[in-house]
Amino acid sequence: MANVYKCEITENTQLTGEVYSLVFSCEEIAASSYAGQFVHIKCGKERLLRRPISICSVFADCVRVVYEVKGEGTKWLSEQAAGQKLDILGPLGNGFSLPEGKIIIVGGGIGTPPMLYAAKTAHGSVTAILGFRDKSKIILQEEFEKTCDEVIITTDDGSAGIHGFVTQPLEDLLSKGGDNAVLSCGPQIMQDGIIKLCKKYNVPVQVSLEERMACGVGACLVCACEAFDMKRVCVDGPVFEVEMKLP
Amino acid sequence: MDLSVNFTNIKFKNPIVTASGTFGFGREYAEYYDISKLGGICVKGLTAAPRLGNKPPRVAETPMGMLNSVGLQNPGVDAFIRDELPYLRKYDTVLIANISGNTIEEYAEMTQKLSDAGIDIIEVNVSCPNVKAGGMAFGTSPDSVAAVTGAVKQVAAVPIMIKLSPNVTDIAQIAKAAENAGADAISLINTLLGMKIDITTRKPVLNNNVGGLSGPAIFPVAVRMVWQAAAAVKIPVLAMGGVTTGNDAAEMMLAGADLIGVGTACFDDPYAPVKIIEQLAQYMRQNKIERACDITGKVEIN
Ligand SMILES: Cc1cc2nc3c(=O)[nH]c(=O)nc-3n(C[C@H](O)[C@H](O)[C@H](O)COP(=O)(O)OP(=O)(O)OC[C@H]3O[C@@H](n4cnc5c(N)ncnc54)[C@H](O)[C@@H]3O)c2cc1C
Ligand SMILES: Cc1cc2nc3c(=O)[nH]c(=O)nc-3n(C[C@H](O)[C@H](O)[C@H](O)COP(=O)(O)O)c2cc1C
Ligand code: FES
Numbered sequence: 001m002a003n004v005y006k007c008e009i010t011e012n013t014q015l016t017g018e019v020y021s022l023v024f025s026c027e028e029i030a031a032s033s034y035a036g037q038f039v040h041i042k043c044g045k046e047r048l049l050r051r052p053i054s055i056c057s058v059f060a061d062c063v064r065v066v067y068e069v070k071g072e073g074t075k076w077l078s079e080q081a082a083g084q085k086l087d088i089l090g091p092l093g094n095g096f097s098l099p100e101g102k103i104i105i106v107g108g109g110i111g112t113p114p115m116l117y118a119a120k121t122a123h124g125s126v127t128a129i130l131g132f133r134d135k136s137k138i139i140l141q142e143e144f145e146k147t148c149d150e151v152i153i154t155t156d157d158g159s160a161g162i163h164g165f166v167t168q169p170l171e172d173l174l175s176k177g178g179d180n181a182v183l184s185c186g187p188q189i190m191q192d193g194i195i196k197l198c199k200k201y202n203v204p205v206q207v208s209l210e211e212r213m214a215c216g217v218g219a220c221l222v223c224a225c226e227a228f229d230m231k232r233v234c235v236d237g238p239v240f241e242v243e244m245k246l247p
Numbered sequence: 248m249d250l251s252v253n254f255t256n257i258k259f260k261n262p263i264v265t266a267s268g269t270f271g272f273g274r275e276y277a278e279y280y281d282i283s284k285l286g287g288i289c290v291k292g293l294t295a296a297p298r299l300g301n302k303p304p305r306v307a308e309t310p311m312g313m314l315n316s317v318g319l320q321n322p323g324v325d326a327f328i329r330d331e332l333p334y335l336r337k338y339d340t341v342l343i344a345n346i347s348g349n350t351i352e353e354y355a356e357m358t359q360k361l362s363d364a365g366i367d368i369i370e371v372n373v374s375c376p377n378v379k380a381g382g383m384a385f386g387t388s389p390d391s392v393a394a395v396t397g398a399v400k401q402v403a404a405v406p407i408m409i410k411l412s413p414n415v416t417d418i419a420q421i422a423k424a425a426e427n428a429g430a431d432a433i434s435l436i437n438t439l440l441g442m443k444i445d446i447t448t449r450k451p452v453l454n455n456n457v458g459g460l461s462g463p464a465i466f467p468v469a470v471r472m473v474w475q476a477a478a479a480v481k482i483p484v485l486a487m488g489g490v491t492t493g494n495d496a497a498e499m500m501l502a503g504a505d506l507i508g509v510g511t512a513c514f515d516d517p518y519a520p521v522k523i524i525e526q527l528a529q530y531m532r533q534n535k536i537e538r539a540c541d542i543t544g545k546v547e548i549n
Contacts, residue, residue, distance in 0.1 A: 001278075002279075003279070004516065004517065004518065047308065048463070048511070049306075049313060049514065049515075211303055211304070212305070212306045212307070214306050214313060214514040215269075216514075217275045217278075217279075217517065220315070220317070221291070221300065222303075222317055223303075224303060224305065229299075230299045230320060
């Protein structure tokens with residue numbers, strides 16, 4: 001059950017430039033979370049609001065998150081060492097529902113970490129399409145390769161994988177047919193493109209959204225999102241299913 | 248030791264009440280603890296018709312505080328009475344409805360409906376900084392506060408509490424206007440109008456440009472205004488604004504509060520209201536205070 005836990009950090013290491021991988025021990029969150037959910041992390045006494053970070057994976061009684069240093073809060077987080085304790089509220093939110101059969105998982109930039117959890121817990125065959133700005137920004141590639149049937153990398157500048165955006169290989173796959181769902185997390189502009197394609201090929205799509213939060217539990221309404229009728233990203237989302245026309 | 252407080256002839260088991268807009272309709276925090284432990288619950292601000300609120304982003308963090316520009320998103324008073332009130336009634340705690348109108352007629356209409364539905368107290372919000380019509384516009388002049396108060400009192404079958412705006416020059420004058428027009432209680436403070444600008448993009452963080460400041464940052468302002476307002480009226484006072492600990496609650500009571508509202512503190516710690524009740528009890532024990540109400544207004548002014 002979601003609750004406030006004092007969790008010991010077991011690992012907090014740099015993956016690439018500004019991106020860190022943090023593991024903390026918490027039996028309860030490890031046992032009760034599922035892909036697409038997030039944890040709300042207190043980042044120092046000086047900051048009033050917790051920071052929402054998606055769960056990247058769980059193993060034994062440990063939870064892993066992968067985050068990018070953006071501002072003061074995530075900077076503070078990157079300075080915490082193994083052995084220190086974090087004040088964590090979670091697991092929170094409505095995550096992915098993983099259908100049977102073939103699925104496509106799409107991650108863009110710092111939106112890729114939650115998709116690893118989805119890939120690891122998927123029931124059928126998984127193709128992952130991961131998009132990054134350039135080669136130096138690629139994260140978690142090996143781990144996706146270990147869990148997925150196929151991994152396609154794209155970079156905006158062509159320094160690795162396919163030169164271009166994730167929508168290009170996605171359309172190639174969708175046009176062949178046979179996919180039961182697309183699950184995605186990433187920048188809004190990427191997800192808008194994905195939704196458009198899924199509508200074109202009439203494949204159900206679930207997107208994970210971001211909005212600034214306060215309570216994280218559904219009580220304050222600051223996280224309402226325009227794309228889904230001002231529903232709350234913290235409890236009605238962060239994962240929303242896009243309505244499709246009936247076949 | 249007695250934590251209970253008599254407020255407008257209604258008994259609160261302790262002085263801690265949740266602040267409107269920070270506790271939804273109670274369901275969310277009920278998953279964390281028994282909300283019957285609370286002295287009272289004040290629900291999200293209600294309007295005559297459903298509202299979707301302002302565009303996001305609606306929150307910005309500030310030093311020890313936050314700005315919000317939710318803009319009264321709510322399902323409307325009828326849906327509240329139908330879908331939420333029966334649920335809340337299952338809990339043994341005082342229920343306070345918070346209302347905002349575009350017109351004086353809307354305030355009266357909602358008061359009538361909520362009185363009939365059996366709410367315990369109505370908090371009349373004349374201080375929302377996030378809506379264009381109504382809200383704060385009613386709360387910044389003594390005449391319009393008196394007009395709204397008079398209109399809702401005419402139709403009210405339950406105690407009426409007027410929620411005052413801190414965005415005024417003379418809070419005592421506004422508090423008196425509410426009392427003279429028949430208010431049974433006052434509550435303060437609502438949020439202070441604020442702004443945050445992203446220096447990289449040069450744009451305000453809030454889509455609404457401005458929003459209401461809450462949290463520890465506003466606590467000293469709230470204490471001062473509660474002291475000024477409480478000294479000016481005889482009716483009881485529900486005080487809020489940045490209360491985070493039992494000591495903060497005691498300080499507010501010394502300034503003149505009968506009840507204490509807890510809002511933003513919940514976002515940091517869902518258990519904040521129940522912890523504050525325990526901490527207040529501890530303060531009373533340590534200072535040999537028999538009844539919570541014994542410290543109300545007992546600040547010794549220099
Ligand atoms: C459901 C959800 C899951 C997320 N998962 C991840 C993840 O797995 N990895 C990751 O690196 N980031 C993730 N984010 C984004 C992350 O929350 C922000 O980057 C982080 O809050 C920035 O905090 P800061 O103090 O470093 O930045 P500052 O800019 O100093 O933060 C100021 C305020 O704005 C808020 N804020 C700023 N950017 C965002 C944003 N993009 N989304 C929400 N709030 C923001 C902060 O929480 C804080 O309240 C997620 C966001 C959401 C809503
Ligand atoms: C997100 C948010 C929403 C709020 N919504 C309302 C509301 O609907 N009606 C109202 O009277 N006050 C509303 N308030 C004001 C609070 O009830 C309270 O007066 C204020 O936040 C100060 O208390 P605090 O610092 O403990 O939060 C809201 C405050 C916040 C932070
Ligand atoms: S963050 Fe409070 S309702 Fe979503």
